[in-house]
Amino acid sequence: MPVEYQNILTISVYGSSLALILIGLYAVLIKKHLIKIVIGMSLVDAGLHLLFVAIGYIKGGTSPIFSPGYEDKANAMVDPVPQALVLTAIVIGFAVTAVALSLVIRLHKHHGTANIDEIKSLKW
Amino acid sequence: MKKFFVITLLAVLGFYLASTFCYMPFGENRMGAPVDEQTVGAYYLNQTAEVSQVSNVITAIVVNYRGFDTLGEVTVLFLASAGLASILYRRKEEDEEEVERLNQPSSSLLQTGSKFLFPLVVLLGIYVFIHGHLTPGGGFQGGAIIATGFLLMLIAYKKYHVSHGMLTWVESLAGILFVTIGIWGLVTGGTFLENSFLPKGTLNSLISGGAIPIIYIAVGFKVAAELTGVLDILLNTKDPIKK
Numbered sequence: 001m002p003v004e005y006q007n008i009l010t011i012s013v014y015g016s017s018l019a020l021i022l023i024g025l026y027a028v029l030i031k032k033h034l035i036k037i038v039i040g041m042s043l044v045d046a047g048l049h050l051l052f053v054a055i056g057y058i059k060g061g062t063s064p065i066f067s068p069g070y071e072d073k074a075n076a077m078v079d080p081v082p083q084a085l086v087l088t089a090i091v092i093g094f095a096v097t098a099v100a101l102s103l104v105i106r107l108h109k110h111h112g113t114a115n116i117d118e119i120k121s122l123k124w
Numbered sequence: 125m126k127k128f129f130v131i132t133l134l135a136v137l138g139f140y141l142a143s144t145f146c147y148m149p150f151g152e153n154r155m156g157a158p159v160d161e162q163t164v165g166a167y168y169l170n171q172t173a174e175v176s177q178v179s180n181v182i183t184a185i186v187v188n189y190r191g192f193d194t195l196g197e198v199t200v201l202f203l204a205s206a207g208l209a210s211i212l213y214r215r216k217e218e219d220e221e222e223v224e225r226l227n228q229p230s231s232s233l234l235q236t237g238s239k240f241l242f243p244l245v246v247l248l249g250i251y252v253f254i255h256g257h258l259t260p261g262g263g264f265q266g267g268a269i270i271a272t273g274f275l276l277m278l279i280a281y282k283k284y285h286v287s288h289g290m291l292t293w294v295e296s297l298a299g300i301l302f303v304t305i306g307i308w309g310l311v312t313g314g315t316f317l318e319n320s321f322l323p324k325g326t327l328n329s330l331i332s333g334g335a336i337p338i339i340y341i342a343v344g345f346k347v348a349a350e351l352t353g354v355l356d357i358l359l360n361t362k363d364p365i366k367k
Contacts, residue, residue: 010150018141022134029130056165059151064181065260066173068328074173077181079155079165084185088197091264091347095204098354102211105358 013054020047034104034114038097045093049086056082177324178257178333186262187336187343191317194339195302198346202295205350208357230280238280245273253344257333263340267347274352278359286356291349298346305335305342 020043027040061078062070108114111121148154155166168181168189178184186194252259253266277284309318317339325332 006151013150014145018138018145021141022138025137026130026134030127054150055148057151058153058155063260064169066179066181066327071173071327074169077169080168080181080185081165084182084190087182087186087264088193091197092200095200098204099207099211101358102208106211
């Protein structure tokens with residue numbers, strides 16, 4: 001694999017995960033609408049998952065599954081541990097998003113708005 | 125002004141994260157040579173096929189090596205769905221009118237199409253979690269696919285309701301099956317979730333891997349029931365705009 005191609009791949013994969021994390025943090029810190037804040041949290045999640053899987057990747061490696069014909073290819077497989085951790089992280093991210101959305105629904109029902117500037121009881 | 129501070133903060137954070145990424149080149153082999161069993165990943169890759177006869181290493185990690193973690197993960201999902209139900213719980217006298225989910229009924233094309241697709245989606249989900257130890261996928265993925273089938277029905281039919289009693293039964297039985305297999309392993313093998321009491325079979329056949337496929341099928345049913353419950357609760361919440 002030529003060096004330039006490798007650089008482009010590095011920059012695009014790491015760069016997109018970094019961009020997702022930063023965009024998500026920006027949405028959490030700047031946006032006023034609660035749904036947008038939850039979307040920002042999901043974006044941070046997505047960026048972290050992409051980063052994990054990218055760290056586990058090995059050049060030219062196949063997926064870590066011993067399907068027929070790949071029984072003795074353990075040397076040519078990517079690291080399975082980050083993928084298993086990402087599987088866990090996706091599920092936990094789903095749980096966090098679901099509970100956050102239910103809290104948003106409750107707040108909206110109680111205050112009639114999902115804009116955090118208009119929810120006065122949050123200020124002190 | 126706040127925006128300026130936030131962008132400065134994020135720029136600093138991004139710079140340091142990016143300079144950290146420069147120390148870990150993309151695609152570099154960080155496991156060491158797998159024959160030497162230097163790292164956890166290499167150990168799993170070398171051991172899984174011989175010891176537990178499971179071809180999908182990720183399934184072996186999630187269900188066997190980190191099975192206790194998966195039990196906790198499923199518990200977190202259960203807590204999320206229970207918490208959702210308790211947060212969005214409303215008494216009957218609060219709003220007595222029928223829940224208005226959609227303003228307009230969906231078209232007959234969508235209704236017929238989803239009625240046709242629903243069994244196929246559920247079948248695909250069941251296929252994915254039964255073959256979780258052979259192909260990509262598994263209990264969580266298959267459960268999510270089944271929940272999308274229920275989501276299709278909930279979107280297409282205004283009056284479609286999932287029986288919560290049945291969901292609770294499926295969820296409880298699947299959880300009990302998971303814990304029973306764990307305790308069975310404790311009794312016969314010595315550690316919780318020890319995969320030693322069932323024959324291992326041969327690699328790449330449907331019945332292989334001992335208790336791993338059974339646990340993943342239980343996880344699949346549990347995840348499907350939990351996600352369907354979450355979707356049903358979220359969709360049946362009264363729209364607060366129309367008070």
